[in-house]
Amino acid sequence: MTLLRQYILPRIVQWFVVIFVGISITFLIPRLSPVNPVDNALGRLTSFQTMDPEASQQMRATLLDLYGLDGSIVDQYLNFWGRLIKGDLGPSFQSFPTPVMQIIGAGIGWTIGLLGTSILISWTLGLILGSLAGYFSNTWWAKLLERVVITIYPVPYYILAFILLMLFTYYWPLFPLVGGSRGEPAFTWEFISSVLYFGFLPALSLVIGGTAFRFIMAKALASTEMTSDYVQYADLAAVPKRKILFFYVIRNTMLPQVTDLALSLGALFEGALITEVVFGYPGVGYTLYNAINSGDYNIIMGITLLSIVGIATASLLVDLIYPFLDPRVRLR
């Protein structure tokens, strides 16, 4: 019971606070800005066609209503929450009146497939390689691996993805330039293989970037663990090195890694943006990019809100799973 009161309840409160603060910030930003989104949209519309003043006024009123900019700021805020709780993010502005939720829903499957797979692969790969390099830090291959990783890690992800794109679609055209698959979605070998084929390069770029980060973290954790007494004792007791590494060292470094895995899965919404833009992959990130280009605030806001909820929920889940993974949290 004390666990519930001292550990679980504060976490749940924190979750509500994060969501509340995040959503309020998202609500406030467009309203604090000197640019009025309605005038902006109106300007874009009238630049293509002339409109008589009356129609323009009418349009303005419709737009105000659409953006939820009617009434005082408090009214707007309450309306905003009212709609959010119903799961209504408003209509998309560019492809009116399709709801934002439907547009995001169309891309989310691609994003989850691509990111989920590559995050899991890079997590496993980075964890194992990093721990190996931390454990056998004096061997030549560990040093070589570390040099490579140190060069890749700080490079902005965009640059990494763009170099891969240049190399493998332009200079050596092994992979397609844009798209997610060929043909209609169906449970056939042709469709599935085309998904893998189109997804390979974006996934590769994510795996390289993600593995570099995970490698550095795992190596640091493993080399700290190496100085522990129990590792030296196990070494003196002639426990096989393989066993020390996989059953003791990696197990003890797992905790922060599991946290991080959950957080990066929670960051699905924001993580895919650059990948999908560079490789023209039809996921949420690409939707966001199109929304940025057409100034579709509702979509941008919807994706921002979803990513806040995603991350907050992931970190709540991590906190709730913690006591099962780490007895020290349970006992405190």
Next chain:
Amino acid sequence: MLTTLRDLLRFSPSFRLGSIILLLAAILVILSFFSPYEPDDRRAVERNVAPSIEYWFGTTSQGQDVFWMLTFAVRNTLIVAGIAVSIGRGIGVILGMISGYLGGVVDRILSSIVDSIIVIPRLPLLILIATIMRGQMTIVALGLLIGILDWAYPSKRYRSQVLSLRERSFTHTAVFSGMNAWKIVIQEHLPFIIPFLLADVVSGFLFAIGIEVTLSILGLSDLDTQTIGSMIYWGNYYQSLLTNRVWVLLAPIGASIVVVVGFYLVSIGLSEYLDPRKRLARLRVKE
């Protein structure tokens, strides 16, 4: 301070290499003040010339000399990152120290705010703000924006640093011998915080450069000012790849890789220096 720097240069290969790379970047920045062209001169030189002795990195389809463009780009990108880092670390250091030294209710309130802010993803928020400010974004505004969104992690780290310093025995000794609180902070604790701050500043630069490049690629930063990101944006915009003028893209891509790797190597050197365990481990290897 100087002794530390000398030791680092002498004993840490990554710090040495990183410093050399950053020195090169600094030379580029200084050169930008002696550029024969204005930063936004178009048609100043012959168009689409491949790299040659006259034009080291070639010229663009708009008649700009890529080498001199790059000097401006590196300078402006570093300005953006510099502003972002000073704002972000400024807020972070102050909040972290307040929360660490005052403790109690203030600490609890500040910590829960920081913990909430950390969770909120930064890139979508930045994109939202940048979209709204589109067309009015200057590099200074971009720097401010990145800074305002990047202080939560640093503040958390400074808080834990201060908490650990407060419990060290030398602090207790100073308190018991009647040393004034400000004096303890400035004379006893700052020397521990400063190297830590340095490593943190470097990683702040990495983050800010990455964001600048990302936002520019999306067309959300100030595209009329030369930055590493906007050079890539315009390179893509004028189809440099398809028209076989790769040098327009290679220069900013290369520069960004070199600069970030330089910063990263310096930060590795610094944090190895800061971590006594690693320093001992290295000494043992040297024996």
